[in-house]
Amino acid sequence: MDGNYSGTLVSRLARADTLIHLDYSTGLCLWRVLRRATLGWGRVRADTGPGCPERFNAEFLRFVVNYRRDQRARDMERMADFAGEVHRFTRPAELTAFIAAQRSA
Numbered sequence: 001m002d003g004n005y006s007g008t009l010v011s012r013l014a015r016a017d018t019l020i021h022l023d024y025s026t027g028l029c030l031w032r033v034l035r036r037a038t039l040g041w042g043r044v045r046a047d048t049g050p051g052c053p054e055r056f057n058a059e060f061l062r063f064v065v066n067y068r069r070d071q072r073a074r075d076m077e078r079m080a081d082f083a084g085e086v087h088r089f090t091r092p093a094e095l096t097a098f099i100a101a102q103r104s105a
Contacts, residue, residue, distance in 0.1 A: 006071060006074065006075050006078070009075060009078050009079070010078055013078070013079065013082050013084075016082075016084055017084045017085065018084050018085045018086075018087070019079060019082050019084060019085070019086045019087065019088075020087045020089070020095075021079065021086070021087070021088040021089070022089055022095065023088050023089065023090050024089075024090065024091070024092070025090070026064065026065065026067065026068050028092075029064050029067075030061075030064050030065060033060065033061060033064050034061075036054065037054055037055065037056045037057075040054035041053075041054055041055070041056075042054065042055070
């Protein structure tokens with residue numbers, strides 16, 4: 001699963017066997033959102049639906065800036081009861097190493 005739809009997190013976790021949590025810093029997330037909006041402005045990305053061009057979204061930007069303060073603790077609580085395999089990464093290099101290990105396994 002992918003996304004920040006915390007309202008459905010519990011039901012999605014109930015159907016999952018593995019959790020990969022990208023617990024990146026606010027600064028990194030903010031940088032990536034701004035870079036994506038700037039570099040992709042007006043273009044449709046391959047990972048989005050047709051007719052959904054990249055744009056600047058102030059509401060989403062506020063969500064990213066305030067996520068750790070307003071919602072992270074609740075999401076961490078919801079993930080704490082997950083019975084499956086958990087992989088939590090706080091830096092992109094950790095995720096890269098994990099993916100490389102999975103490919104060579």
